[in-house]
Amino acid sequence: MNTVAIFGVGLIGGSFALALREAGFSGRIIGVSSPGTLARALELKVIDRGASPEQAAREADLVYLAQPILRILDTLAELNAWVRPDALITDAGSTKTAIVDRASAVLSRGQFLGGHPMAGRERRGVEAAEAGLFRGRPYVLTPRSPAELERPNARELQDWIKKIGAVPIVLGPEEHDRIVAYTSHLPQLAATALAALLEGRAEPNSGVFGPALVDSTRLALSSFDIWGDILATNRGAILEALRSYIAKLEEFSREFEPAPMRAQFDRASKFAARLREAPERTS
Amino acid sequence: MNTVAIFGVGLIGGSFALALREAGFSGRIIGVSSPGTLARALELKVIDRGASPEQAAREADLVYLAQPILRILDTLAELNAWVRPDALITDAGSTKTAIVDRASAVLSRGQFLGGHPMAGRERRGVEAAEAGLFRGRPYVLTPRSPAELERPNARELQDWIKKIGAVPIVLGPEEHDRIVAYTSHLPQLAATALAALLEGRAEPNSGVFGPALVDSTRLALSSFDIWGDILATNRGAILEALRSYIAKLEEFSREFEPAPMRAQFDRASKFAARLREAPERTS
Numbered sequence: 001m002n003t004v005a006i007f008g009v010g011l012i013g014g015s016f017a018l019a020l021r022e023a024g025f026s027g028r029i030i031g032v033s034s035p036g037t038l039a040r041a042l043e044l045k046v047i048d049r050g051a052s053p054e055q056a057a058r059e060a061d062l063v064y065l066a067q068p069i070l071r072i073l074d075t076l077a078e079l080n081a082w083v084r085p086d087a088l089i090t091d092a093g094s095t096k097t098a099i100v101d102r103a104s105a106v107l108s109r110g111q112f113l114g115g116h117p118m119a120g121r122e123r124r125g126v127e128a129a130e131a132g133l134f135r136g137r138p139y140v141l142t143p144r145s146p147a148e149l150e151r152p153n154a155r156e157l158q159d160w161i162k163k164i165g166a167v168p169i170v171l172g173p174e175e176h177d178r179i180v181a182y183t184s185h186l187p188q189l190a191a192t193a194l195a196a197l198l199e200g201r202a203e204p205n206s207g208v209f210g211p212a213l214v215d216s217t218r219l220a221l222s223s224f225d226i227w228g229d230i231l232a233t234n235r236g237a238i239l240e241a242l243r244s245y246i247a248k249l250e251e252f253s254r255e256f257e258p259a260p261m262r263a264q265f266d267r268a269s270k271f272a273a274r275l276r277e278a279p280e281r282t283s
Numbered sequence: 284m285n286t287v288a289i290f291g292v293g294l295i296g297g298s299f300a301l302a303l304r305e306a307g308f309s310g311r312i313i314g315v316s317s318p319g320t321l322a323r324a325l326e327l328k329v330i331d332r333g334a335s336p337e338q339a340a341r342e343a344d345l346v347y348l349a350q351p352i353l354r355i356l357d358t359l360a361e362l363n364a365w366v367r368p369d370a371l372i373t374d375a376g377s378t379k380t381a382i383v384d385r386a387s388a389v390l391s392r393g394q395f396l397g398g399h400p401m402a403g404r405e406r407r408g409v410e411a412a413e414a415g416l417f418r419g420r421p422y423v424l425t426p427r428s429p430a431e432l433e434r435p436n437a438r439e440l441q442d443w444i445k446k447i448g449a450v451p452i453v454l455g456p457e458e459h460d461r462i463v464a465y466t467s468h469l470p471q472l473a474a475t476a477l478a479a480l481l482e483g484r485a486e487p488n489s490g491v492f493g494p495a496l497v498d499s500t501r502l503a504l505s506s507f508d509i510w511g512d513i514l515a516t517n518r519g520a521i522l523e524a525l526r527s528y529i530a531k532l533e534e535f536s537r538e539f540e541p542a543p544m545r546a547q548f549d550r551a552s553k554f555a556a557r558l559r560e561a562p563e564r565t566s
Contacts, residue, residue, distance in 0.1 A: 120495070137493075138491055138492075171491070180492075182480075182481060183491060187477060193531045193532050194470060194531075196547045197531045198465060198554055199551065199554035206454070208401065208462045210420075211402075212467060212471065213467065213470055215501060215502070216473065217470075219495055219498070220548075220551040220555040221552050224549065228544070239539060243536065245476065245480055246529055248476045248479060248480045249473075249528065252475075252525060253529070262507045264476075265506070267478075267483075268478035268503040269503055272503040275497055276497065
């Protein structure tokens, strides 16, 4: 792997470039983004140079799509005309079924392997990029068949994922989407619903709230510019997770007595503690 | 005000004692707690001495009840036999209607004024107590009538609340309970429901979760030993807040399209941003 093209040099794309470099990658890193972002990425030494999508795709051994999900779907369709037959195309989208299906449908050259690095920060953009972003974090790969992981370029990608400190996890695209509906998309909607409910009500204006409310609404600051694509491409799994959550809240309302509520609190704190006890992941 | 008796020398009671001292209170601070807690509180110089409930109540100008809510209800009934006629009794319970009602019913001596300092930390107990806990935080007072605030001992308490850096807010007990049902109790149940739903499911065991899930389940670590009393004494308001939250989530499910969901996200992030923009409160 000599040349990597990063499409979308934001938090994730920029961090992947920095992480590769820190892990010893000595080839070229080309960025594809808006002119302003490319200028800033060059200044911050995140990429070696900027290029058009066509130029970048024609040169790259690895095409890394770190754009918003719907933009990735569009890029995939364009790439086929340009990409080298031995190139690996991967992505960092937060939902996988729509992307993997689109790749199968439109790519007749190159190999595709979907990915989802489960890392993030509150700040976005290339300015927030950092080499350590993926360290200790899960990096999901979503082949349609196990054989896709055995190809030389896919093996090389997995090696780099380990070298940047992330933990590769292999899942089918649908399985991935069903899991993140519960572990990522539902927590987002639960926080958004809470904040949307409170907005416009008199209560918070009184100033009568504690630090817990500030914490509980942190995710509600998330931008719909990112979440719109996620909701649009994981609709079925998210609606199912929402239904389960509503059912659990209805259970609370129905069984609002000390014994069953103690059991719920115990169950919840067991989960929260277990999540925190998870051994620090290292490659 | 020469002698303060703190009933329940934990995080709140201990912090109130430390805060009074730091703000220049030069009288005596007596603690009423278990022998182990009193020993630790003396060691940490949080109190001047320990005493029995009766001894402490007979000496105090201010009786500060910082016990769990149901324990406060029991203490109020006992206090009447001991408390000085000119003493002020206040409390730091997280719900107010049950406590204010009980005080009216059982106290024929002394004055009562309910309170709720909206401060907290993840750690509990006297070891976690700190003089700055109330600084910049709301301190709700819940008189049954405005006249209660005008009595000399109630005025003196309000002065100390300001001196420790807290911001006094006056609300009726029922109004307080209805507000905190939305701003404190609902966020707790939303987090507990999310964590209780995920416990036992296969998803989190896969390791496929991001930092957001860890944040979203932090409140789920809360102990039912505290929350059981809150749920028991604010049942009606909490069930109403739960119903509103369920209705909002059902609205999400029903209107799961880009335009209405963008409106919900915008509404939610407006609220979350407003909560954070609130000017730092100072007395």
